[in-house]
Amino acid sequence: MTELAEVEKQELLYRGKAKEMYTTNYPDILWVHYLDQVTALNGKRKVQMADKGKTNCAISTQLFTDLRNQGIENHFIKQIGPTDQLVQRVKIIPLETVIRNSASGSFVKRYQTEYLQEFAQPVIEFFYKNDALDDPFLNDDDALALELATREQISKIRQIALQVNQHLIKIFEKINVQLVDFKLEFGITNTGDVILADELSPDNCRLVDMQTKQSLDKDIFRQGLGDMVPVYEEILQRLLHSEEA
Ligand SMILES: Nc1ncnc2c1ncn2[C@@H]1O[C@H](COP(=O)(O)OP(=O)(O)OP(=O)(O)O)[C@@H](O)[C@H]1O
Numbered sequence: 663m664t665e666l667a668e669v670e671k672q673e674l675l676y677r678g679k680a681k682e683m684y685t686t687n688y689p690d691i692l693w694v695h696y697l698d699q700v701t702a703l704n705g706k707r708k709v710q711m712a713d714k715g716k717t718n719c720a721i722s723t724q725l726f727t728d729l730r731n732q733g734i735e736n737h738f739i740k741q742i743g744p745t746d747q748l749v750q751r752v753k754i755i756p757l758e759t760v761i762r763n764s765a766s767g768s769f770v771k772r773y774q775t776e777y778l779q780e781f782a783q784p785v786i787e788f789f790y791k792n793d794a795l796d797d798p799f800l801n802d803d804d805a806l807a808l809e810l811a812t813r814e815q816i817s818k819i820r821q822i823a824l825q826v827n828q829h830l831i832k833i834f835e836k837i838n839v840q841l842v843d844f845k846l847e848f849g850i851t852n853t854g855d856v857i858l859a860d861e862l863s864p865d866n867c868r869l870v871d872m873q874t875k876q877s878l879d880k881d882i883f884r885q886g887l888g889d890m891v892p893v894y895e896e897i898l899q900r901l902l903h904s905e906e907a
């Protein structure tokens with residue numbers, strides 16, 4: 663795709679908590695810039711963290727590429743520079759899709775289970791992506807009533823989410839990491855297809871070292887345990903070396 667060499671960054675479309683999205687000279691391509699910033703509690707707590715953007719950008723590039731190689735279509739086009747990516751522009755479906763393999767976070771809080779209690783099969787949960795409402799939990803029928811997605815789109819999301827889960831479990835197993843849970847976002851392309859979008863990084867996953875049970879993700883920040891960038895960097899290095907092996 664030689665013409666992609668001429669992609670130019672244009673206007674800032676959206677400044678989120680983790681990334682900035684820019685339009686480009688191609689209507690179907692967005693320019694993503696990963697920020698050196700981390701937030702918790704829906705943005706109420708915000709801290710600058712050097713090198714976080716480049717680490718998350720590299721991890722996300724790696725995982726989107728791995729998934730594409732396994733036949734899972736996604737918005738990633740290519741990485742351009744240390745903190746930036748080109749992606750296919752989609753209409754984001756306002757459902758945050760959480761896939762859980764064992765109990766953590768809001769699941770433990772809601773059902774008072776043991777932390778890391780294993781599930782016989784993965785659990786898919788939806789949250790309404792709506793900052794003003796604090797991203798509330800909802801079910802498929804709520805999503806249909808609110809017209810956030812069609813029944814076919816929800817079923818496609820569930821199907822892709824389970825495939826992504828199977829591949830990510832294997833990818834992380836190889837680097838001695840347990841995939842506890844993660845959040846995905848999906849979008850609709852200009853041809854009407856549902857594809858995986860947004861990012862795949864330790865900001866959106868719960869990762870636990872298989873031996874030490876240490877958290878290797880944003881829980882370090884949520885729990886006030888200090889600088890998480892060295893740990894994210896460790897995940898990146900393990901992923902890169904796993905590729906070489
Ligand atoms: N391919 C894409 N096309 C259009 N929008 C996208 C695409 N991928 C991700 N986005 C959107 O871009 C934004 C990315 O920014 P960021 O992750 O910083 O958001 P955020 O602070 O988590 O906020 P939000 O609550 O809106 O997700 C998100 O709103 C995400 O849904």
Ligand SMILES: [Mg+2]
Pocket residue numbers: 678679680
């Ligand atoms: Mg986000």
